[in-house]
Amino acid sequence: MPERRDPFPHLWFPFTYYEDVVDTPPVVIERGEGVWLYGADGKPYLDAVGSWWVSLLGHKHPEIDAAVAEQLGRLEHAMMAGFITPAAQELAERMGRVLPDELTRVFYSDNGSTAVEVAMKIALQYWYLEGEARTEFVAFGGAYHGDTLGAMAVGGIPAYHGIFHETFERARFTDPPSCYRCPVGREPETCGAECMDSLEAILREDGDRVAAVVFEPMVQGAAGMRTYPAKVLDRVFELCEAHGVLTIADEVAMGWGRTGRMFATEHAGRVPDLMAVAKGLTGGYLPLAATAVKEPIFDAFRGTPGSDRIFRHGHTFTGNPLAAAAANATLDILEREDIPRSLADEQAAFTRGIQSFRDIEAVGDARHIGMVGALELVADRETKAPFDADLRVTWRIFQRGLEHGVILRPLGDVLYFIPAYVISEDEMDEMFARARRAITEVLDEVGAG
Numbered sequence: 001m002p003e004r005r006d007p008f009p010h011l012w013f014p015f016t017y018y019e020d021v022v023d024t025p026p027v028v029i030e031r032g033e034g035v036w037l038y039g040a041d042g043k044p045y046l047d048a049v050g051s052w053w054v055s056l057l058g059h060k061h062p063e064i065d066a067a068v069a070e071q072l073g074r075l076e077h078a079m080m081a082g083f084i085t086p087a088a089q090e091l092a093e094r095m096g097r098v099l100p101d102e103l104t105r106v107f108y109s110d111n112g113s114t115a116v117e118v119a120m121k122i123a124l125q126y127w128y129l130e131g132e133a134r135t136e137f138v139a140f141g142g143a144y145h146g147d148t149l150g151a152m153a154v155g156g157i158p159a160y161h162g163i164f165h166e167t168f169e170r171a172r173f174t175d176p177p178s179c180y181r182c183p184v185g186r187e188p189e190t191c192g193a194e195c196m197d198s199l200e201a202i203l204r205e206d207g208d209r210v211a212a213v214v215f216e217p218m219v220q221g222a223a224g225m226r227t228y229p230a231k232v233l234d235r236v237f238e239l240c241e242a243h244g245v246l247t248i249a250d251e252v253a254m255g256w257g258r259t260g261r262m263f264a265t266e267h268a269g270r271v272p273d274l275m276a277v278a279k280g281l282t283g284g285y286l287p288l289a290a291t292a293v294k295e296p297i298f299d300a301f302r303g304t305p306g307s308d309r310i311f312r313h314g315h316t317f318t319g320n321p322l323a324a325a326a327a328n329a330t331l332d333i334l335e336r337e338d339i340p341r342s343l344a345d346e347q348a349a350f351t352r353g354i355q356s357f358r359d360i361e362a363v364g365d366a367r368h369i370g371m372v373g374a375l376e377l378v379a380d381r382e383t384k385a386p387f388d389a390d391l392r393v394t395w396r397i398f399q400r401g402l403e404h405g406v407i408l409r410p411l412g413d414v415l416y417f418i419p420a421y422v423i424s425e426d427e428m429d430e431m432f433a434r435a436r437r438a439i440t441e442v443l444d445e446v447g448a449g
């Protein structure tokens, strides 16, 4: 056997087994355009997962390129304490137009995890300032809100968070609102949002100690693009209102039109007290996040020097103008092109493409909302039993997809599609055709074809 060698002896890859790096080394990507990424050898890969869900308008978008270059010609960064750049100021105003009207203030940070943690800290301090002892959080089973400690405290995916929860678990968790594997045994036709009976029970018992309920609206992303209906969200808002609990919507993944509405909470016609956004905010160009709040929450922080009414939080790169310039250009395009409304035809084609996989026996569920689609693979459609993990079916499909020039990095047993909105009809056909080839080939090989 030839000696196995670590191709990247100084790198540590996220969410990646070392042995996989050695056996199937990560692809070196040199350039991109639209939905395509190009390897160092020039090979094109169709980016079906939007580079971890951030590439909203495609790679190397000429307008965003120009906006960042223009900003780069003037200033790369200035600290935001005591100073503000025109780009960061403009972005706050622009977000004021795009966000639901009641969300009037934005606090910048650098990524989705910090945007959620900022929301949690604001909620905690808000209740402290109001003189109420509300210090606990409730989150959904199966939730993902980021990988930092505070964000993990409201994370409910054992594979990601289990080891760490031993030491600091703080949140209480509801049943996971997952329709394909409904925790309360309902079918879509009989669903009355009973999964949130669990939230009702928690709030009835301890509601006066809960600062906020944190949730991913409509889709639990990292859990496997698990979708749930707006009535579940509606029930969450109702219960929170009844118990005086704040709502924190984590729109990090599903904001900016992904689900067919500008923000996923709009499906329930509701506005959360706090909202975290990131990922697509800069079109996937640079790390930037924001936590938006309703004015009454900000009011509690209108402080005089010496008081506790100051939010003692800030990251060094808060309000970075390069990232803000990318975000301004991105939001410009969303506004001008009337996204997501103008995506209706594209979404219909996307939906048909996702549903076309149902003819494959091992596709237990094909689910979609807006421009998010997912296929959950199962060994047995009837029992929904998963494949033997040792077979690594979705991982092999990911590797086979790379051979066929499509990027399908999975989440557990789930393959998903979150392409940039600029994907053309031909490219969409190509994406699904290449994915189908990778899926059927691997399923044949494991005897599940």
Ligand SMILES: *Cc1c(COP(=O)(O)O)cnc(C)c1O
Pocket: 110, 111, 112, 113, 114, 116, 144, 145, 146, 147, 216, 221, 222, 250, 251, 252, 253, 278, 279
């Ligand atoms: C990705 C994600 C986060 C974390 O964002 P990072 O930028 O990776 O820190 C938080 N919440 C949701 C719903 C996400 O999908």
